[in-house]
Amino acid sequence: MIVVEGILQNKTGFHIRPAQLFMEKANEFKAGIRVKNAEGMEADGKSILGLMTMGFEYGSKIIIEADGDDEEPAAKALLDLVNSKFGEE
């Protein structure tokens, strides 16, 4: 298992579009993806509902755990997505 951490940098938080992009990216990998927040709440990274209900906002810490054959590229791709602000300003 591999664990990476990022900070959500989009001003608008984790709304439908980022959640959808994250879920789609997570589903490209075989590895199981868990997402946690600083308070220890967690959700399935392949679930748009789970992601949206985590209440991530601008500046929130987001912890990504990937577990499976392709865990390394999966964790990297998802962290890159977070760091790219999901293509927003």
Place this chain on the structure above:
Amino acid sequence: MAEIRLSGIGVSEGIRMGKAIRYAHGVQNQQFADIAEAGVAQELKRLAEAKEKSIQETEKLIEQAQQTVGTEKAGVIAAQKSILLDPTFCPEMEKLITKKLFSAEKAVEQIVKQVAAIFENMPNEYMRERAADVKDVGSRLLAALTGAKDINLADIREEVILIADDLAPTDTVQLNKKYVLAFATQKGGKTSHTAIFSKTLGIPAVIGIATGFDQVRDGDTVIVDGTGGICIIHPSEATIRSYSEKMAKESKAESAWQAYAAQEAVTQDGHRVEIGANIGTVADARYAVEQGAEGIGLLRTELIYMSEASLPDEETQFNVYKDIVRVMGDKPVIIRTLDIGGDKELPYLKIPKEMNPFLGYRAIRLCLDQKPLFVTQLRAILRASAYGRIRIMFPMISGIEEWRSARAIVEEVKGQLRAEGHVFDETIEVGIMVEVPSVAVMAAQFAREVDFFSIGTNDLVQYTLAVDRMNEKIDYLYDHFNPSILTLLHTVVQAAHAAGKFVGMCGGMAGDPKAVPLLLALGLDELSMSATAIRKVKHAVSQMELKQCNALLEAVLKMSTAQDIRLKVDAFCAENGI
């Protein structure tokens, strides 16, 4: 049975009378049973089939929505498909069936309730509203499970008036205008998606009717007056008669105006005024062309921002602008940069609440302060200008410094695009809305620098008369025939023309047929209005003689009260068949 009058919010104009059909969204308040262990496999299969059916229905709805309300708004429905496919949605229901022996229906109900509750308890308003999407998905699943207990809105084949607690956006886009004459709902606000969709579809609607719906039964006679915001149940003979007359008048006028859609707006003595439409989406643009728009006098870009969950990026905006320009062909399109604040909120911008939002941080003030946001929009607009005739317009300019700053940013963005090798209209015209009295007063100074003016009467009247148009207690003061307004309009048009500049009007006054004679005499080059008003106004122009309008204006400019002016104008219009 006694007549009952219920008042609500009229969100889409027109009067219709017909037989009521009650529509309950989804299957409500039903007790669902548990199952025996032997039934588990059967329930799982039913759930899987219901899920499959719901996915297919949702896909059909997405397609339908793209055609009826446009791609951007269809995004609301696309998200529902993701929910159906979510690993925490249907699989959780399966667990309840296998472990707790719930029936498929009971499992759906339980999970929908749980998930909706999570959203409902979130601090952010936008996220709370997502609960409605989850419930909409749940209703679809339940309907698929329980068979066709629901009326299928798309299958209605007789003329009805739809009475519902609430209509989800997915319901509204299915309505067939031919059969659903009108609808009335208990819930909903003026800016709800349902309200916006009904207007785009042209179905008269009254929403937000607080009480009294329990008195309606299927087949009862109902009148929906979307113009007046009233719904009448069991109308009396007298009411039916008076409303029949109103409807006959409405449809007679409609058919009389019909012919004017394709014609230019020219007075009897040959004076022509350009007629434009105020729009927000690609679908609006198509409808506007059908109604006879000769251009777009106002593209409200905030609708693009409001239909997204976060700031729309350059590509998203560019595509919308490009699509609209393409629909309009060689006709001009005035794009107003983001006008947010005041009564229009963008949840994701997190603008703090203000004491006087209309006098606060809004429109161009916000854009100059949040430059990256403004630059993104200008880039998208300029890039789209390669595909048609675009003009850029800034809202809420109150001083010449604001205009100069905004204009300088346009030049800066042009420089960026040039350096990146993008094609755009190098000679694009840039103008301003005249809606703050300070600009109207100083119009001559502005006219030297801007390429054009467009007068926004809604805010101009509100600011000049210091009247909040949302406040019912004082709305009698809100009147575009107030002499101070006419004087300001006169000043602005004179100043623009003295400098050889184009001046249009895109506020509510431009769509008022009774204002037409004065607007013609004032000399406005263009009138831009909601598409539904175009034929009415073209008809009005065709009935006038400019010479007489000029005489009317001269007389009216000497008057000192709005009431005197209205009387005079009413008499003039009556003489000219308006």
